[in-house]
Amino acid sequence: MVNASIPRYRALPLLALAIVSLALFSNTLSGKFLWDDRILIADNLYIRNFNNIPRFLTPRYWNESSPSSGVYRPVREISLALDYYFWKENPAGYRVTNILIHAVSVLLVFSLAGLLTGAEGAGGAQSGTNDRTAFAFLTALFFAVHPIHTESINLVKNRSDLLAMLFFLISLLLFIRHLSAAGRIRSWLMLAGAWLCFIPAVVSKEMALSLPGVAALYAACFLDGSKRKKALIRVIPYGVMILGFLWFMHTFIRPGDPLPPNVPLPANTVQRVLTVMKTLGFYPRMLLVPFPMSLEHPFPIPVSPLDPDIVIFLCLLVLSGVLAVRSLAGNRIVLFAIGWIGLTLVPSANIVYLVSRPVAEQRLYIPSLGFCLLLVCGVRRLAAAPSGRLNRNRAAAIGGLALIVYAALTVQRNRDWGQPILFYSKVLAGSPSNARMHNNLGVALSESGRYEEAVDHYQAALRLDPYNIRAYNNLGLVMADSGRPVEAIDYFQRAIALNPTYAEVHINLGAVLAIEGRLEEAIRHYRIALDLLPDSAWAHHNLAVAFSRTGKTEEALDQFFAAIALDPDFTEAYVNLGAALAKAGRSGEAIAYYESALRLDPGNVMANSNLGVEMARRGQWEDAIRFFMRAIALDPDYVDAHVNLGLALGATGRSDEAIRHYETAMRLEPGSADAHNRLGAELLKAGRREESIRHFFDALRLQPDHAQALNNLGLALSLTGRVDEAAGYLQTALRLMPDSADICCNLGKARLLQGRRKEAEDLLSRALQLDPDSEKAQRAYRECLEAGK
Numbered sequence: 001m002v003n004a005s006i007p008r009y010r011a012l013p014l015l016a017l018a019i020v021s022l023a024l025f026s027n028t029l030s031g032k033f034l035w036d037d038r039i040l041i042a043d044n045l046y047i048r049n050f051n052n053i054p055r056f057l058t059p060r061y062w063n064e065s066s067p068s069s070g071v072y073r074p075v076r077e078i079s080l081a082l083d084y085y086f087w088k089e090n091p092a093g094y095r096v097t098n099i100l101i102h103a104v105s106v107l108l109v110f111s112l113a114g115l116l117t118g119a120e121g122a123g124g125a126q127s128g129t130n131d132r133t134a135f136a137f138l139t140a141l142f143f144a145v146h147p148i149h150t151e152s153i154n155l156v157k158n159r160s161d162l163l164a165m166l167f168f169l170i171s172l173l174l175f176i177r178h179l180s181a182a183g184r185i186r187s188w189l190m191l192a193g194a195w196l197c198f199i200p201a202v203v204s205k206e207m208a209l210s211l212p213g214v215a216a217l218y219a220a221c222f223l224d225g226s227k228r229k230k231a232l233i234r235v236i237p238y239g240v241m242i243l244g245f246l247w248f249m250h251t252f253i254r255p256g257d258p259l260p261p262n263v264p265l266p267a268n269t270v271q272r273v274l275t276v277m278k279t280l281g282f283y284p285r286m287l288l289v290p291f292p293m294s295l296e297h298p299f300p301i302p303v304s305p306l307d308p309d310i311v312i313f314l315c316l317l318v319l320s321g322v323l324a325v326r327s328l329a330g331n332r333i334v335l336f337a338i339g340w341i342g343l344t345l346v347p348s349a350n351i352v353y354l355v356s357r358p359v360a361e362q363r364l365y366i367p368s369l370g371f372c373l374l375l376v377c378g379v380r381r382l383a384a385a386p387s388g389r390l391n392r393n394r395a396a397a398i399g400g401l402a403l404i405v406y407a408a409l410t411v412q413r414n415r416d417w418g419q420p421i422l423f424y425s426k427v428l429a430g431s432p433s434n435a436r437m438h439n440n441l442g443v444a445l446s447e448s449g450r451y452e453e454a455v456d457h458y459q460a461a462l463r464l465d466p467y468n469i470r471a472y473n474n475l476g477l478v479m480a481d482s483g484r485p486v487e488a489i490d491y492f493q494r495a496i497a498l499n500p501t502y503a504e505v506h507i508n509l510g511a512v513l514a515i516e517g518r519l520e521e522a523i524r525h526y527r528i529a530l531d532l533l534p535d536s537a538w539a540h541h542n543l544a545v546a547f548s549r550t551g552k553t554e555e556a557l558d559q560f561f562a563a564i565a566l567d568p569d570f571t572e573a574y575v576n577l578g579a580a581l582a583k584a585g586r587s588g589e590a591i592a593y594y595e596s597a598l599r600l601d602p603g604n605v606m607a608n609s610n611l612g613v614e615m616a617r618r619g620q621w622e623d624a625i626r627f628f629m630r631a632i633a634l635d636p637d638y639v640d641a642h643v644n645l646g647l648a649l650g651a652t653g654r655s656d657e658a659i660r661h662y663e664t665a666m667r668l669e670p671g672s673a674d675a676h677n678r679l680g681a682e683l684l685k686a687g688r689r690e691e692s693i694r695h696f697f698d699a700l701r702l703q704p705d706h707a708q709a710l711n712n713l714g715l716a717l718s719l720t721g722r723v724d725e726a727a728g729y730l731q732t733a734l735r736l737m738p739d740s741a742d743i744c745c746n747l748g749k750a751r752l753l754q755g756r757r758k759e760a761e762d763l764l765s766r767a768l769q770l771d772p773d774s775e776k777a778q779r780a781y782r783e784c785l786e787a788g789k
Contacts, residue, residue: 013137014107021103021144024410028099028154029092031418032447035295035440037156039067040080042089045537045567047081056081059252065535068157070256072249075167075204076160088569094156101162102144102153108169109369110140115176116222116333116373135376138399142372147290147409149368151361154417160205161365167201168208168366175215179223179231195237202245206347207366209245212238213343221332221339256356262465263355266301272353274302274310279350281313282359284341287371290361290406293413295423296431299358334377340370375402420444435465442474451478469495473505480512488512503533507542514546522546537567541576548580556580571601578610587614605635609644616648624648639669643678650682658682673703681712684719692716707736711743714750723753741771749780752787760784 033042044067046052055061056077062068066077079097087093113136143149152161171194178190201208212235219231266272282297302310320338327334348354348363376399383395416423424441431437442457455478461471472495479488492509495502510525526543529536544559560577563570574597582590591614597607612627628645631638642665649658662679665672680695696713699706714730717723730747737743748763761784767777 013133014110017106017110017137017140017144018103020141021106022099024145024407025095025099025102025150025153025414027411028095028414028417031091031095031154032420033091034155034417034420034423035157036067037091037094040157041084041094043067044080045535047077047084048567048569050081050085053078053081063252063254065533070254071206072203072253073160073205075163075200076157079159079163080156091156094159095154098153098156098159098162101159101166102149105162105165105169106140106144108166108173109143109372110136112169112173112176112369113139113373113376115173116336135380138376138379139369139372141403142375142406143369145403145407145410146287146368146372147293147406147413148286148361148364150293150410150413150417151295152365154414155362158362158365161207161362163204164201164208165366167197167204168211171195171197171201171211172215172218175231175234176218179227191234195241198238198241202241207344207363209242210343210346210366212242213346214340217336217339217343221336262467264301265355266353271301271303274305274307275350275353275358277305277313278302278307278309279348279359280345281307281309281311281316283345283348283364283367284316284371285309285312286361287341287364287368290409292430293361293409294430295361295427296357296434296437297359297361298431298433331377331381333373337370337373337377340373341367344370375399421448433464435461435468435471438464439468439471439474442471442478446474446478446481451482454478467498469499469502469505472498473502473508476505476508476512480508480515485512485516489516501532503529503536503539506532507536507539510539510542510546514542514549519546519550523550535566537563537570537573540566541570541573544573544580545576548576548583553580553584557584569600571597571604571607574600575604575607575610578607582610582614587617590614603634605631605638605641608634609638609641612641612644612648616644616651621648621652625652637668639665639672639675642668643672643675646678646682650685655682655686659686671702673699673706673709676702677706677709677712680709680716684712684716689716689720693720705736707733707740707743710736711740711746715746718746718750718753723750726750727754739770741767741774741777744770745774745777745780748784752780752784757784757787 041047046055046061046065055065056074059072061077062072080094083094083097114132117132117135152158174190174194174197178187178194181187181190198208198211201211215238216232216235219228219235223231266275278299282299305311305314320342324335324338344367345363348359348367350358379395379399382398383392416426421441421444424437424444427437428434428441438457438461442454442461445451445454445457455475458471458475458478461468462475465471472491476488476491476495479485479491489509489512492505492512495505496509499505506525506529510522510529513519513525514522523543523546526539526546529539530543533539540559540563544556544563547553547556547559557577557580560573560580563573564577567573574593578590578593578597581587581593591611594607594611594614597604598611601607608627608631612624612631615621615624615627625645625648628641628648631641632645635641642661646658646661646665649655649661659679659682662675662682665675666679669675676695676699680692680699683689683692683695693713693716696709696716699709700713703709710729710733714726714728714733717726717729727747727750730743730750733743734740734747744763744767748760748767751757751763752760761781764777764781764784767774768781771777
């Protein structure tokens with residue numbers, strides 16, 4: 001029986017294992033979010049607020065709100081919320097957490113291997129203790145470096161595997177230690193802890209359901225007589241908890257999305273049995289020779305027992321039987337290791353066919369410990385064989401070579417994960433008919449601006465899987481980004497036809513319709529999205545923008561506030577809410593929300609520019625200039641910021657600088673009527689009338705109903721003596737802006753010059769009614785009265 005008393009290992013092996021675990025995966029930190037990580041983290045609003053943590057425990061979240069369907073994994077979601085608090089959308093931080101969890105599991109593996117070999121015994125010869133410590137260290141080291149773990153660590157969503165293993169090991173260690181704990185109370189506390197830790201293990205990932213079998217296996221392998229019987233009885237509560245979990249899942253958690261009609265399935269009992277055998281041949285083969293590694297391994301349903309993986313399974317079955325029989329009289333760790341692999345593979349063995357991914361490397365994270373135990377047992381057996389030092393050298397060489405090869409494969413595989421386009425291209429090289437990977441490569445290409453290549457892969461995904469809704473949605477996004485709205489709308493509508501309950505597509509379709517000016521249709525799709533997903537901050541935000549554009553200011557404000565309540569870090573919502581408040585004349589509130597946006601994102605160009613506009617409206621020109629300059633420093637090509645900065649500079653007498661910024665705006669956007677108008681106004685102030693007139697005409701050529709350009713052109717023509725032309729342009733401007741005191745004043749002065757004093761007096765009187773404080777209108781009105789005497 002294994003002695004399971006309190007460990008007295010030196011700190012050096014633990015420190016070495018921690019360093020190796022952390023260092024080996026350090027080259028994963030520069031990678032981007034891949035595959036479902038963006039949906040699970042960057043687009044998951046719920047992890048952004050600690051107040052949602054209780055919600056993660058409710059079935060409603062997993063049935064209605066979670067990006068994952070048909071599962072219940074609140075521990076992962078809680079850990080992601082904690083990560084978001086520290087890292088926001090920085091992928092490196094989430095991978096740091098994954099690596100740390102892996103490192104802790106490596107240390108727990110060391111402890112478990114020590115328990116299995118008796119390395120934590122208080123007695124025995126020092127050399128024996130050192131040998132057993134070496135066994136535990138090597139086992140943990142192989143577990144630390146095995147390349148099969150790269151998928152679980154690099155793909156953040158697979159943290160569920162890491163957390164399941166973490167709590168699995170804690171529960172098992174407590175269960176083993178309670179058997180020899182000193183004192184009844186201490187023993188029962190450890191046992192209670194073991195049972196309690198089983199719960200977070202199972203709700204991290206369902207693979208942990210194999211834990212009771214492993215605990216029973218330990219009792220069968222290492223305990224005798226009454227102690228074995230006692231341990232097996234204490235395994236029973238684990239089974240009760242399993243039944244409770246299965247009842248909970250069946251009763252409260254809705255199944256995952258329905259299968260597309262074109263998915264191949266095992267056709268009969270023979271194929272189902274062969275599929276299980278093939279699965280149990282594939283996984284041990286990947287543990288021994290993890291090459292080639294891929295996110296998607298081709299897995300055709302077998303129709304013959306001569307399938308290579310089935311042959312491997314049958315050979316392994318015979319070999320395992322021989323090793324198990326031989327270990328009964330000798331090394332029980334071999335028997336335990338074989339049992340560990342078999343028991344922990346059962347949930348992934350396709351007994352219930354796993355349609356989405358029949359096989360996946362991430363599912364080997366827990367089973368790999370059994371393989372590491374077997375590997376080190378083999379090395380130790382070779383070292384202990386006759387011929388002494390020669391065999392020890394051979395064992396060291398074989399073990400060392402295996403460690404080096406595995407570590408090198410891990411480092412190389414990590415590099416692949418850091419380069420999405422290369423990564424998905426490699427996956428497709430080995431699995432060219434995988435629609436999901438074509439879609440994923442399309443996303444990576446889109447994010448790099450390579451839209452045409454992305455379209456090719458999205459269309460390839462649809463040829464392989466005509467029901468691939470994500471591919472339709474992504475095609476729509478590419479078309480929208482490429483300025484092809486009609487095609488974008490068509491793809492979004494096709495996705496909705498396949499699944500009318502896909503809220504994201506309704507939001508995307510609404511956005512394109514809004515750009516096209518079809519605001520009522522956009523609003524309808526945003527409302528549908530909110531019916532499907534009431535907690536979508538983006539749907540609330542986009543609906544608010546649409547309401548604002550249709551003049552429904554109060555409705556828009558309500559939707560902006562709802563978006564921010566759901567996502568307090570939603571910078572764009574703060575900026576657009578500020579704009580809506582400014583439009584409603586609530587300047588002080590607008591400034592407060594712009595400042596909130598800048599606290600979240602100091603580099604937000606729009607927030608800086610809009611704050612400059614509000615400062616300019618208040619006459620705080622120096623503050624306005626500072627914000628406009630900051631916006632331009634962040635985005636030198638931002639035309640509106642150059643135009644507004646020109647206005648602020650002109651107001652402070654810095655005419656030459658103002659003119660330079662207007663000219664920059666026109667160079668960036670030759671079709672900007674506003675830039676021509678503002679430049680013309682500045683040139684007019686500088687006495688360069690003919691140049692100003694030319695720019696006013698350019699502004700009107702680009703935008704014939706530009707009222708300010710019409711007004712400024714009229715003023716400039718009046719100053720050059722072309723009064724009749726001026727009056728015509730000013731009359732048109734007044735029709736467009738009948739409540740403009742400035743236009744009334746300019747037209748009144750033109751009428752006075754034409755000798756139409758009565759009309760002039762009426763217009764100037766109207767200007768004073770609109771703006772009683774206008775010195776310009778007061779002065780012109782007095783001139784008009786003097787002319788009538």
